[in-house]
Amino acid sequence: xxxxxxxxxxxxxxxxxxxxxxxxxxxxxxxxxxxxxxxxxxxxxxxxxxxxxxxxxxxxxxxxxxxxxxxxxxxxxxxxxxxxxxxxxxxxxxxxxxxxxxxxxxxxxxxxxxxxxxxxxxxxxxxxxxxxxxxxxxxxxxxxxxxxxxxxxxxxxxxxxxxxxxxxxxxxxxxxxxxxxxxxxxxxxxxxxxxxxxxxxxxxxxxxxxxxxxxxxxxxxxxxxxxxxxxxxxxxxxxxxxxxxxxxxxxxxxxxxxxxxxxxxxxxxxxxxxxxxx
Numbered sequence: 001x002x003x004x005x006x007x008x009x010x011x012x013x014x015x016x017x018x019x020x021x022x023x024x025x026x027x028x029x030x031x032x033x034x035x036x037x038x039x040x041x042x043x044x045x046x047x048x049x050x051x052x053x054x055x056x057x058x059x060x061x062x063x064x065x066x067x068x069x070x071x072x073x074x075x076x077x078x079x080x081x082x083x084x085x086x087x088x089x090x091x092x093x094x095x096x097x098x099x100x101x102x103x104x105x106x107x108x109x110x111x112x113x114x115x116x117x118x119x120x121x122x123x124x125x126x127x128x129x130x131x132x133x134x135x136x137x138x139x140x141x142x143x144x145x146x147x148x149x150x151x152x153x154x155x156x157x158x159x160x161x162x163x164x165x166x167x168x169x170x171x172x173x174x175x176x177x178x179x180x181x182x183x184x185x186x187x188x189x190x191x192x193x194x195x196x197x198x199x200x201x202x203x204x205x206x207x208x209x210x211x212x213x214x215x216x217x218x219x220x221x222x223x224x225x226x227x228x229x230x231x232x233x234x235x236x237x238x239x240x241x242x243x244x245x246x247x248x249x250x251x252x253x254x255x256x257x258x259x260x261x262x263x264x265x266x267x268x269x270x271x272x273x274x275x276x277x278x
Contacts, residue, residue, distance in 0.1 A: 030086025140237025172216030179209020211261020
């Protein structure tokens, strides 16, 4: 067997290993962990809407909520391991491509790299907190303001922040549009679903994805304002963005709808953990 043939065989074996049971388990665990976080963020946002705003409605708030429960440390370890599984799964997609006909496109692989790095950082912060050597990560509001301030201090900082902010707005709109169009059907192994389960998955996928897109777009809008005004304090993380919905003419009810949508996305993540094609 010549060198090129051996290389091809090696690539095939590596690709099969990447799509093996370990990677599938990592994906299932990661999607479940993501579902837990979104469920808790939705719950915390509902508490804010009804006047109990003591806890941050973001990942750091979700971690603190878990830590306060009985066996909280055990739950945090499980959550952190699940998020590490998500990072591993996305890394395999970056290296070998994801499911679907366009899974090996460069844009798909680049998205997988970004997601892998993001979830690796989140998993590290959660596991550090579970081990007693971290604080679960700073709030999303602090992170947004710090990153915006550093970017604005760079040459052409306003343009950089503005371009990134517009990108977030566009991404939020795209997330919402894809959810409403039910594009997630292409990623589901729906053969084993009953008609009732399909309807429930559609409700959680459409409602949850639309709410997630609205939140992303709103956060991007605040970042645009921060760039235009050259004021990093106008940038908002997830918590402040959610609280801003309660300050609209619709009052707390808009926040209730968005919070319920985020909780639906948590349930949708659980459905993906069961039926997503990996």
